[in-house]
Amino acid sequence: MDVKHHQRFLLADRSFANIVKRDITRIAESYGFSPSEVGRINIVVSEMASNLLKHSPQGGELLVKYTTANALEIICFDSGPGMKDPQRMMQDGSSTAGTAGEGLGAIVRQSHTFDMYTQPGCGTILLTRFYKGQTEAPKQTNTFQIGTIIVPKPNEQFCGDGFAATVHGKHCYLIALDGLGHGAAANDASSEAVAAFLQQHTTDAAQNLRHIHASIRKTRGAVGTIVHIDAAQKRISYCGVGNIAGRLYQIDGPAIVNSLSKNIMAYNGILGHNIPATLNTQTIEWNNSKLLILHSDGIKSRWDLSKYTNLHRHDASIIAAVVYRDFKRDTDDSLVVVVRSKS
Structure with a gap:
């Protein structure tokens, strides 16, 4: 397999959020994702952007690519304070910013694949993948x-x-x-x-x-x-x-x-x-x-x-x-x- 490069989106402040969401929507549509799949992707991108703007004063970055497994991969990261209790923060209603606290929970629910790495002082990285035409992530059989x-x-x-x-x-x-x-x-x-x-x-x-x-x-x-x-x-x-x-x-x-x-x-x-x-x-x-x-x-x-x-x-x-x-x-x-x- 010949692996494609990622497209990079910087989110320095709130004014970039709609532009990033629009451009990632176009990428998903260009690879043939259905309207309902694009809707799920939009939810995830919106929640990622919202989290970056709330918790990382320097903003953050999103990387997007279409993989050889027919999946849209989105990686979101920042250099903010990180999370002390990431498992609790993935539960709906948990928030450190005085909001409804549905961001991470929504991302997990909408994604076929989700992973997160965070620790205090090391920022946060979120990984999601959406497999085109699939109801769930296919089973990985590679060694x-x-x-x-x-x-x-x-x-x-x-x-x-x-x-x-x-x-x-x-x-x-x-x-x-x-x-x-x-x-x-x-x-x-x-x-x-x-x-x-x-x-x-x-x-x-x-x-x-x-x-x-x-x-x-x-x-x-x-x-x-x-x-x-x-x-x-x-x-x-x-x-x-x-x-x-x-x-x-x-x-x-x-x-x-x-x-x-x-x-x-x-x-x-x-x-x-x-x-x-x-x-x-x-x-x-x-x-x-x-x-x-x-x-x-x-x-x-x-x-x-x-x-x-x-x-x-x-x-x-x-x-x-x-x-x-x-x-x-x-x-x-x-x-x-x-x-x-x-x-």
Whole structure:
């Protein structure tokens, strides 16, 4: 699957609320959601906007994309005070702002998929998905859970960062890319690299990178990392060229800590322009307690998730959203990929 980028909506003050609601409505309609489904989406967007304006003085942000599972995904986040008792706040009638307190309850009822991460001092992130033509979320049978955040540089229509993944049973093949620069030309480079990767995604990672290198010579070039996770053999194989950063965590206890992680290293070079004469695929142990995070240089190189207690217990897209929200540079395209096996 070739994953689309998110559309970003900033909600700095109340004057933006109707514009955001209108634009997300148009997105839902463009993908063929029925009037009743669009109505449910409108309720959720309205409640999200209302919560942001009440509880986050700096406003917040909504990310929207249509997924390969025929779902509209909406991620809402802020850097406000967070919640001390999130389970109580999801009950109708609970409010800290002197209102009717139906916001979170309404969001939960209208959504097919809902997840939330919040803690005091760390803001709040809400995740909802609406599956087109479905009465409930389809049962997930994949061995892997993959969460992605892909956002263009502010004021850019096209995103130079790209991602694709294919899952065959206990095997997951994926690539994370960053086309040089940003805008349409960078998008062309990463899109062609994705197409080349998918042509022979089951081949050795280093061999596939050479294939991609030859396939995108006419573009401005890209950097990229290919990963193959074999859950049956409990190993991860990878090879990268350029500055896609990666880290493999071993989860132990309530926190995701740097001391229990290994870096996913890459060779210097640019796919489509110059790569080393020697590329070797590396292998690391993998199990259901591992968590893989990859990101482009739109995310700061130094970051730490240890303060986010129990973050690893949430949807992979929530984890990716935390990394994006708190460590993005906002001067380039942004890509965050989170992958884990399901027990």
